[in-house]
Amino acid sequence: MKSSDIVITGVGMVSSIGVGREAFTQSLLGGVSGVRRYDEQACSASEDIVLQYRCEDGEPVLVQETAVVAGLVDFDAKQFVTPRKALKVMSREIQTAYAASQLAVLDAGLQPYLPAQAAAVEQRIKHSQSEPAEQRPGYTEHGKIYSDRIGTVFGSELLYGPPLxxxxxxxxxxxxxxxxxxxxxxxxxxxxxxxxWLLKYLPNMPACHYSIVLNAHGPNNSITVGDASGAAALIEACGYLHREIADFLIVSASGTRLNATRASFTEDQPLATVVDPISRTSRPHAIDADGLVRGEGAGGLVLERADTAAARGAKPIARVIGFASRFIGSPAFMSGDRTSDIRPDAGRGSTHAIIAAIRGALDAAEMQAEDIGAVVGHAAGDPVLDACERAALEDVVPDAAVVLPASLLGHTGAASGMMGLLAACVMLQTGKIPPVPHAEACVADGSSNSHPLNVSDQIRDLVKRVVLVISHTSPGHATAVILAG
Structure with missing residues (x-):
C-alpha cells in the first residue's frame, strides 16, 4: 500500500478559536485570535490556570504576562461525553480529546457504523470491491464495523492534577x-x-475512554513525545493501515498549558510579554518575540484507506502522501541544562532534526521542495525554538508560504502538532492559505545570510495543493507530514 492510499475523512476541533470544523475554519481564515486576558475567558476555562503574582506594598499583584491565555471558551464536556458519570474520572485533556474524537467521527460519517460489533474471523464475509459497501471487508453483515478492524491512536503527555x-x-x-x-x-x-484519582491522569486514558465508546478492539496506542505527539500518532496509525491490521483509525491529541502543577515541574520555555492589542501577544517568528502564550485544545482525525472511503461514499478531506519522524538531541537535552532563557545559545530545539524530518517526508512522498504549496509551522513564540524552525525552512523549503496556527491558538502542548494537521486540512478543503496577523513583524534578523519567511497578513490562494506540516520539541524530536488535496 502506498502512503497516498491513506486518506483523512473526518476532522474534529476543540480550540480557543472554535469548537467544530466550521467555527475553526472561519477563525483560522479570518485571523481571529483565541488569545485573551484570563478574566475575559468564559467559565469553561480551567479553574487550575497557572497565574503568577508579585508583592507590591504587601499586596499580591497579578503578573500581566501570565494573565493572557488562549483557553477554551465555548466548550462543555457534558455535550460530548457519555455516560456523563465518566466525567468524574476525566481530566481536562481527556475531556477535550474525547470531544474532538467524537466530532471527527461525526464529520467522517462513521456514526451509522458504530458501535463496532465483534465477530469471529471465520464469520467474516469477504467480497470483491465491486459489491456494496456494507458487504465489504471490515463491515459486518449488519452494516457495522468489525470491532477488531477499528482502532485508536492518541497523542498525549504527562497529565497533571491541580495542586489543591x-x-x-x-x-x-x-x-x-x-x-x-x-x-x-x-x-x-x-x-x-x-x-x-489516578485514572484521571494516566496518559493512555484518552484513548482508553474513546475505544470503549467505539467498542474498538483493534490497535490501541498512546504516543507521548511532547508537542510532536499528534503528528507522531498519525504516523503510527498509518503504519497500522499499511500493515492492514485495521481499516479505520481514530487519531487524536490533546494538551493544555493552563495547569499550575505542570508549570511548576516542566517549564523550560519563556512566557510572552503582553502587547497591544492583547490578541497579538502570541507572535511566533516575530523579530521581537520573547515567549509563548499558554493555550489548550484538542484535535481528532479519522484515517482510512482510500478504497474503503470510496466504498461507503465518503469524500476524502486530504491524502497522506509522506511523513517522517527524526530525533537528534538538542544541546540542552544532551547536557541536561534545561532553561527558559531566551539567549540564542540556550540550546533548546534541534535544527538538524527538523531538516532531517522534512527531507525524509519529501523523499517518502517522492517530491521536491518546489512542489510544496505551503508549510504549517510549529513555532509558538519561543525565540530559541523559532530560530531552529526558521533555519530548517530556509535550508529545505525557503520559498514556500508559511502558516503559523500558534499565533491564534497559543501553545497547546501535546495538541500542537495535531492543530497543525487540522490547519492543513482546512487549507486543502478551502484552497486558501490563512493569514498570519503579525506578518509585518516576521522580518529577517538583519544578518547577511538571513532569509525572510514567506508570510502574509492576507488570505492567499493555495495554488499547489500540497501542504507540509512540521512539529518539533525542545529535546530534539521532529516530525514532518505531507498532505495533498
Whole structure:
C-alpha cells in the first residue's frame, strides 16, 4: 500500500478559536485570535490556570504576562461525553480529546457504523470491491464495523492534577516543626485521595475512554513525545493501515498549558510579554518575540484507506502522501541544562532534526521542495525554538508560504502538532492559505545570510495543493507530514 492510499475523512476541533470544523475554519481564515486576558475567558476555562503574582506594598499583584491565555471558551464536556458519570474520572485533556474524537467521527460519517460489533474471523464475509459497501471487508453483515478492524491512536503527555487535590495529603505530612516529611506523604495520600484519582491522569486514558465508546478492539496506542505527539500518532496509525491490521483509525491529541502543577515541574520555555492589542501577544517568528502564550485544545482525525472511503461514499478531506519522524538531541537535552532563557545559545530545539524530518517526508512522498504549496509551522513564540524552525525552512523549503496556527491558538502542548494537521486540512478543503496577523513583524534578523519567511497578513490562494506540516520539541524530536488535496 502506498502512503497516498491513506486518506483523512473526518476532522474534529476543540480550540480557543472554535469548537467544530466550521467555527475553526472561519477563525483560522479570518485571523481571529483565541488569545485573551484570563478574566475575559468564559467559565469553561480551567479553574487550575497557572497565574503568577508579585508583592507590591504587601499586596499580591497579578503578573500581566501570565494573565493572557488562549483557553477554551465555548466548550462543555457534558455535550460530548457519555455516560456523563465518566466525567468524574476525566481530566481536562481527556475531556477535550474525547470531544474532538467524537466530532471527527461525526464529520467522517462513521456514526451509522458504530458501535463496532465483534465477530469471529471465520464469520467474516469477504467480497470483491465491486459489491456494496456494507458487504465489504471490515463491515459486518449488519452494516457495522468489525470491532477488531477499528482502532485508536492518541497523542498525549504527562497529565497533571491541580495542586489543591493534594493539599490535604500535604498538610497531613507536615511534622510538629512545621516541615514537610516526604516519608509520610504516601500514607497521607492514601487517606485523603479518592481511589479513582489516578485514572484521571494516566496518559493512555484518552484513548482508553474513546475505544470503549467505539467498542474498538483493534490497535490501541498512546504516543507521548511532547508537542510532536499528534503528528507522531498519525504516523503510527498509518503504519497500522499499511500493515492492514485495521481499516479505520481514530487519531487524536490533546494538551493544555493552563495547569499550575505542570508549570511548576516542566517549564523550560519563556512566557510572552503582553502587547497591544492583547490578541497579538502570541507572535511566533516575530523579530521581537520573547515567549509563548499558554493555550489548550484538542484535535481528532479519522484515517482510512482510500478504497474503503470510496466504498461507503465518503469524500476524502486530504491524502497522506509522506511523513517522517527524526530525533537528534538538542544541546540542552544532551547536557541536561534545561532553561527558559531566551539567549540564542540556550540550546533548546534541534535544527538538524527538523531538516532531517522534512527531507525524509519529501523523499517518502517522492517530491521536491518546489512542489510544496505551503508549510504549517510549529513555532509558538519561543525565540530559541523559532530560530531552529526558521533555519530548517530556509535550508529545505525557503520559498514556500508559511502558516503559523500558534499565533491564534497559543501553545497547546501535546495538541500542537495535531492543530497543525487540522490547519492543513482546512487549507486543502478551502484552497486558501490563512493569514498570519503579525506578518509585518516576521522580518529577517538583519544578518547577511538571513532569509525572510514567506508570510502574509492576507488570505492567499493555495495554488499547489500540497501542504507540509512540521512539529518539533525542545529535546530534539521532529516530525514532518505531507498532505495533498
Amino acid at each position: 487535590e493534594l493539599s490535604e495529603a500535604y498538610a497531613d505530612s507536615v511534622n510538629a516543626e512545621g516541615e514537610f516529611d516526604a516519608s509520610e506523604f504516601g500514607n497521607s495520600a492514601m487517606r485523603h485521595i479518592t481511589p479513582l
